[in-house]
Amino acid sequence: MGIIDKFDPLKEQMVQILDQDGNHKEDMLPAEMTDEVVKEMYEKIWYVRLCNDRAFKMQRSGRLGTFASVKGHEACQLAVNLALKETDWVVPYFREQAIMWDHGVPMENIYLYWKGNEWGSHIPEGVKCLPPSVPVGSQMLHAVGISWAAKMRGEDEITATFFGDGATSEGDFHEAMNFAGVFKTGTIFICQNNQYAISVRRNVQTAAKTIAQKAIAYGMPGVLVDGNDPFAMYAVTKEAAERARKGEGPTLIEAYLYRFDDHTTSDDASKYRDESEVENWKPRDAVIRMQKYLAKKGLWSEKYQEELIESLKPKVEEMVKKIDEHPDPTVDDIFGYTFAELSPEMERQKEYLKKSLGQ
Amino acid sequence: MKTNALHMVGAINEALRQEMTKDERVVVYGEDVGVDGGVFRVTDGLHAEFGDQRCFDSPLAESGIVGTAIGLAINGMRPVVEIQFSGFLFEAFAQIMCHAVRVRNRSRGRFTCPMVIRTPYSGGIKALEHHIESEEAYLAHLAGLKVVIPSTPFDAKGLLLAAIRDPDPVVFFEPKRLYRSFKQEVPEQDYIIPIGKAALVREGTDLTLIAYGAMVRECHEAAAQAEKEGISCQIIDVRTISPIDRETIIAAVQSTGRAIIVQEAPRSFSVASEIMSFLYENLFQSLKAPIARVTGFDIVNPMARGEDLYLPNQNRVFQEIKKVMG
Numbered sequence: 001m002g003i004i005d006k007f008d009p010l011k012e013q014m015v016q017i018l019d020q021d022g023n024h025k026e027d028m029l030p031a032e033m034t035d036e037v038v039k040e041m042y043e044k045i046w047y048v049r050l051c052n053d054r055a056f057k058m059q060r061s062g063r064l065g066t067f068a069s070v071k072g073h074e075a076c077q078l079a080v081n082l083a084l085k086e087t088d089w090v091v092p093y094f095r096e097q098a099i100m101w102d103h104g105v106p107m108e109n110i111y112l113y114w115k116g117n118e119w120g121s122h123i124p125e126g127v128k129c130l131p132p133s134v135p136v137g138s139q140m141l142h143a144v145g146i147s148w149a150a151k152m153r154g155e156d157e158i159t160a161t162f163f164g165d166g167a168t169s170e171g172d173f174h175e176a177m178n179f180a181g182v183f184k185t186g187t188i189f190i191c192q193n194n195q196y197a198i199s200v201r202r203n204v205q206t207a208a209k210t211i212a213q214k215a216i217a218y219g220m221p222g223v224l225v226d227g228n229d230p231f232a233m234y235a236v237t238k239e240a241a242e243r244a245r246k247g248e249g250p251t252l253i254e255a256y257l258y259r260f261d262d263h264t265t266s267d268d269a270s271k272y273r274d275e276s277e278v279e280n281w282k283p284r285d286a287v288i289r290m291q292k293y294l295a296k297k298g299l300w301s302e303k304y305q306e307e308l309i310e311s312l313k314p315k316v317e318e319m320v321k322k323i324d325e326h327p328d329p330t331v332d333d334i335f336g337y338t339f340a341e342l343s344p345e346m347e348r349q350k351e352y353l354k355k356s357l358g359q
Numbered sequence: 360m361k362t363n364a365l366h367m368v369g370a371i372n373e374a375l376r377q378e379m380t381k382d383e384r385v386v387v388y389g390e391d392v393g394v395d396g397g398v399f400r401v402t403d404g405l406h407a408e409f410g411d412q413r414c415f416d417s418p419l420a421e422s423g424i425v426g427t428a429i430g431l432a433i434n435g436m437r438p439v440v441e442i443q444f445s446g447f448l449f450e451a452f453a454q455i456m457c458h459a460v461r462v463r464n465r466s467r468g469r470f471t472c473p474m475v476i477r478t479p480y481s482g483g484i485k486a487l488e489h490h491i492e493s494e495e496a497y498l499a500h501l502a503g504l505k506v507v508i509p510s511t512p513f514d515a516k517g518l519l520l521a522a523i524r525d526p527d528p529v530v531f532f533e534p535k536r537l538y539r540s541f542k543q544e545v546p547e548q549d550y551i552i553p554i555g556k557a558a559l560v561r562e563g564t565d566l567t568l569i570a571y572g573a574m575v576r577e578c579h580e581a582a583a584q585a586e587k588e589g590i591s592c593q594i595i596d597v598r599t600i601s602p603i604d605r606e607t608i609i610a611a612v613q614s615t616g617r618a619i620i621v622q623e624a625p626r627s628f629s630v631a632s633e634i635m636s637f638l639y640e641n642l643f644q645s646l647k648a649p650i651a652r653v654t655g656f657d658i659v660n661p662m663a664r665g666e667d668l669y670l671p672n673q674n675r676v677f678q679e680i681k682k683v684m685g
Contacts, residue, residue, distance in 0.1 A: 089434070122467035130433070131465055135457045141423060142458065145430015145438075152386065152412065152436060172454075175423030182418055337464040338503050340471070340526040343555060343602030 002239045003028070004223045004251065009212035014224045014256060017231035020284045022292025030235045032082070035299055041082070041230060042290045042300075043308060045074040048098045048107075049287070050309070050316045055111050059265045063324065067114035069261035072228070073192050074098040075286030076255045079233035080160055080190060083241050087128065089150075091143035091161040094132040095192070099162070103129045108322035115323060118333070128157070136197075137163055137170030140189065144176050147185040147244070158186035158244040160237070166197025168214065169205045177252065181218035186244035188237060189215075189252045192227060194259035199272040215252035227255030228286040258284070331359065362544040367537050370512035370545045371401050371477075374519040375439065377549060379409050382437060385523060387414040389424055389441030389477075398443055399479055399538055421450035425476060429459050432474040432528075439523055445480035445532060446489030452497070459528040460503030475522045476530045480508075481623050482670055483536030483573055485663040492660045493572075493624035498530050499601040499633075505529040505554055506600040510575035512543040514598060517552030525554060534572040557604035559611060563593030566683060567611045569634055570621040571597040574671060578621055581676035590684055600630055608634060609641050616647035619679050621671055626654040648683045 007013040018024045052071055058064040070077075077099035084090070090103045101107050104127035112120030113132060121131030130146075133139035143161030150157035167173055168191060180187045191211050195202050208214060215222025221243075225232050233255060240251035258281040262269045269278075282288070294300035335342060335350040342350070365373065379385045387402055393416035396403030405414035417424050421442055428438035442448050448455075455476070462472040482491035498506045507522055507529055509515035515533070522529040560575065561568075561582055568578040575596050582592035595611050597603065612618040618638055620631040631652045638650055653671045661669050 091430075118465060118467050121465055121469070123469050125469070130470070133458075135453060138426065138454060138457060141426025141454065142430035142433065145427035145432070146434040147430075148427060149431045149434035149436045152431075157434075172422055172426060175418070175420040175426065178418050178420065179423050179427050333467070337468050339463070339505075339602075345602060345605055 003235055004221045004239050007223050009210045009215070009222045009224050009254070012209055012224065014226055015232045015236055016226040016229050017235060018229045018289055018293060020289050022289050022296055024231060024293065028235065029231060030238065033231055033234060035297060037082070038290065039294060039299055041075070041078050042287070042294060044078055044102060045098070045287055045290070046308060047312050047315065048074045048101060050312050051107050051111070051319055052097060054316050054320060055114070056265065058320065058323070063115070064111060065114055065116045066264050066266045067111070068095045068264045069259075070095055070097040072194065072258050072260040072285065075230040075290070076192060076227040076233050076257055077162070078102055079230035080237045082234050083237035084158070084160055087157050088241075089143070089146050089157060089159040090129040091139050091146065091159055092130065092132055093136070093139060093163050093167065094134055095164070096132070096162050100129055103127065105129050108319045108326070111319065111323050112326055117326060117329060119326065119329070137167035137172045139163070140167070140176035141172055141179070144180045144185050144187050147187045148183055151185060151247070156245065158188065158241055160188040160190060162190050162192060164197060165191060165193040165195065165202045165205055165211060166200065167191070168211050177214070177218040177220070177250070180250040181220050184247065184249035186247070187250040188240045188244060189250060191252065191254045193254050193256050196259055196263065196273070198263040198267060199269075210254060212252060212254035220250045220252060222252040222254065224254045224256060227257030228284050228289065230286055230290065260285070331357070361547045363547060364542040365512045365545045366539045366542050367509070367512045367515045367533070368399060368401055368539055370516040371519055371533065372403060372405070373545065374516040375402065375405060376408065378520060378523050379405065379413055381549075384435065384437040385413070385439060386431065386436055387439050387441070388417045390419050390443045391416060392441050397441060399535065401477070401533070402441070421447050422454050425451035425454040425459065428474045428476075429454060429462065429472055432472045433462060433470050437473055437523060439475040439477060442476060442478040444490045445478040445494050446492055448476070448478055448494060451476075455498070455504065455528070455530070456501055460501050463527065464503060471526055472528050473526050474528050475519070476528070477519075478530070478532060479535040479538070480532040481534050481536065481573055482660065482666055485666060486535070488662050491662070491666065493622070493655065495532060495600050496624055496629045499630060503527065504601065506532070507554060507598065508532045508534065508572045508600055509598065510534070510537065510572055510596050512545050514552055514596070516545055517550050518554065518598065520549065521551045521554050524551070529554065532572065536573050537576075552598070555599050555602050555604055557598055557607040558596045559593065559607070560596045561592065561594035563591040563615065565591045565615055566617040566619065566680060567593045567595060567615045568619050568621060568676065569595045569597060569608060571600065572623070574621045574623060577671060577673050577676055580673040581680060584673065584677050585680045590680060592680065597630075603633065605637050609638065612638055613642055613645060616645060617683050619651045619653060619676065619683060621653045621676055623655050623670060625657045626652060627657050629654065648685065651679050651683050653679045
């Protein structure tokens, strides 16, 4: 019996291995979570977070468009990726900077997209990750199709797809879960329940006690996990991945966490939630509990933290430089990818635009 | 060359069967397309021949059908999905509009979406509400989507083979009143009718009738009637609604100086409106008469008992020919 079967979503049982004081359940600690791995993940979280903070500053100074902050979701995403292979697919919504980057998409690509340049979504060849999907909930169906194709072709590929609590109200969530259940696709559905869909609270999205329990209706296991606990997220995803690889079908994971920042840079969360609520959640942040965990093992000190941040700063600035230097789209760019081959009328429109621009 | 006399249903079935044989990436699914062979029997026998990994029933969910097909296409398959009636295409419209047509552009060519959505459309068989409408204009408005409508069994086979092999998403509207209305000799061999090319299907010198789908036959009948009165009508079968073949249509109308566009869909903001626009843009000074349209009306499609009042027919086309000829 695995972890997934032991935790009943109907009884609101939540998988947790690492608590907010940095204490862990030794019997449940995944063997792969060596000190080295934990430390590496901790450092990755900081890189992702620093990039996020830097992007925020760029947005405020008009160098980047609206984007959704990843703060509070990094550990969940990095733990999921740790349980995936390079050959597996990631199908994100639009708050997945951490897993997209860790799965192989350069960070400058991710924020170039948020600058409003499609070249950001030109995912490097060989990296199996779709670009962000803005219409809420619509991407889960693509994830099902992608994993289904792998199954049809007998490829050892599974797919992890991400969405928020709000997305579970969309019809496409139901259709995706339903197709995945019926055709037993190798899909891992990861709901980052961060308690808010912009301003709307989780309890307005569904009367169900947990999102995880919705899995039952689709004939698949669902499990509620502490999303700020990378050990739990890893252990559960690993099990879901094994199920998927063995052809046992999909799993729904509800990662219970919190959106520390506004919905996007265009939002002001102070209009609809108290600062005290945010403060209450802060000690549960994965970064803090991982820091405590590492400190207990003598692997964290203030000096190490300072050195880590200093060592990451040039990397972050490198990303900024690449974003700033990337050329804006040309006329050929905006016309060139509508079809494999442009129609004569599209060619005429393109030439007209060039001529009107004096090109 | 060996040919068989086939209805459009048989021609589409043959195209699917041949392409499934040739390309194992092709999978066919939708509501009732498996064991039952589809409500119009278009996929008849495919489940038995290819098994339930290649032709199968799906849950009753149009967005799910199209959305999963997008994922399949991204990951190397060639899905050909059926939406049982085009009236239910709108359940999947967001997936088409927000994703299928954008995959290539969004990823700057890194990912593509080669898929076909087949769907029976338009009226004339006294079907139910939501089973009789013509939705091509909604789809033709989407950049990144190809929209095809055959008018004969021969064209249906060649256009569908082209659609399945196309590197981009295609919506393939099948005029359901033509499914079994007439047979035509259809070659057994593999052939393509290129997407984006209209066809001159009747020679004529006085006037050009421009139509597609079931309306091509109404035009043929009206043209035969007009001929008895000494009026020579040319007919262009548009075949591909988007990207529309402006060159062929403009050249045809240039040769006659007169044009009537015939469609079942409501008149305003329609395919006929677009054809009229580019004809005026290109031929204003060489037209001998104002361009005319014979279309459905800007009303909700009447159900079976009122359908004949709505649908353009030979008589209305003939009356318009007389009017344009003055």
